[in-house]
Amino acid sequence: DTAVSQTPKYLVTQMGNDKSIKCEQNLGHDTMYWYKQDSKKFLKIMFSYNNKELIINETVPNRFSPKSPDKAHLNLHINSLELGDSAVYFCASSQTGAGYGYTFGSGTRLTVV
Amino acid sequence: DQQVKQNSPSLSVQEGRISILNCDYTNSMFDYFLWYKKYPAEGPTFLISISSIKDKNEDGRFTVFLNKSAKHLSLHIVPSQPGDSAVYFCAASVSSSNTGKLIFGQGTTLQVKP
Numbered sequence: 001d002t003a004v005s006q007t008p009k010y011l012v013t014q015m016g017n018d019k020s021i022k023c024e025q026n027l028g029h030d031t032m033y034w035y036k037q038d039s040k041k042f043l044k045i046m047f048s049y050n051n052k053e054l055i056i057n058e059t060v061p062n063r064f065s066p067k068s069p070d071k072a073h074l075n076l077h078i079n080s081l082e083l084g085d086s087a088v089y090f091c092a093s094s095q096t097g098a099g100y101g102y103t104f105g106s107g108t109r110l111t112v113v
Numbered sequence: 114d115q116q117v118k119q120n121s122p123s124l125s126v127q128e129g130r131i132s133i134l135n136c137d138y139t140n141s142m143f144d145y146f147l148w149y150k151k152y153p154a155e156g157p158t159f160l161i162s163i164s165s166i167k168d169k170n171e172d173g174r175f176t177v178f179l180n181k182s183a184k185h186l187s188l189h190i191v192p193s194q195p196g197d198s199a200v201y202f203c204a205a206s207v208s209s210s211n212t213g214k215l216i217f218g219q220g221t222t223l224q225v226k227p
Contacts, residue, residue: 004156031213033213035217040219041200041219041220042115042217042218042219043157043202043204043217043220044217045214045215045216048212048213048214050212050213055212056212056214090156090157092156094213096211096213101147101149101159101162102157102159102213102215103159104149104156104157104158105156106154106155106156107154107155107156
């Protein structure tokens with residue numbers, strides 16, 4: 001009974017393709033996040049949604065578009081994939097306010113060839 | 114501009130000894146700090162946290178120390194066990210921002226040898 005589940009776990013695709021990563025949480029949290037772990041291993045925030053409202057939008061190319069149909073789901077769509085998009089993408093959820101630890105999904109390893 | 118830094122990419126200790134993982138930050142607005150543990154092919158899991166009103170928080174074998182004047186925190190694991198071998202991330206937040214945004218360091222890989 002996974003708390004935060006991401007699909008797919010692995011994604012290999014060619015440059016120029018469009019792909020989506022899905023995330024669902026069953027913890028009743030009201031905030032969801034997308035983080036990117038790059039080749040230097042830093043976990044960097046990309047987006048955050050609170051009750052379907054976008055509250056954090058870091059400097060991310062507009063080829064990346066998050067979508068939150070409800071507070072339990074936050075999907076990430078990436079257009080025109082580039083080699084530099086290769087990374088591990090983590091979804092996470094938390095209850096409102098800093099100080100509450102995130103619950104992370106297991107990550108999606110995206111490889112663009 | 115990396116606001117949270119873990120300058121040691123790796124650490125190796127003997128089972129039963131103390132592991133000390135360090136983290137430095139630059140933003141004086143940070144007032145809540147967390148440590149996460151990550152095994153390969155899994156997401157990070159929350160380990161322990163500390164508010165800036167404290168200088169120490171303990172949970173079993175894990176203790177986090179905060180030195181605000183030095184903008185430094187450390188995680189002590191005593192005694193270390195082989196199952197503690199993982200990547201440890203420190204993270205920081207500004208609680209008044211109310212966004213829940215965490216800034217992570219780049220992680221330290223801990224290896225505990227039997």
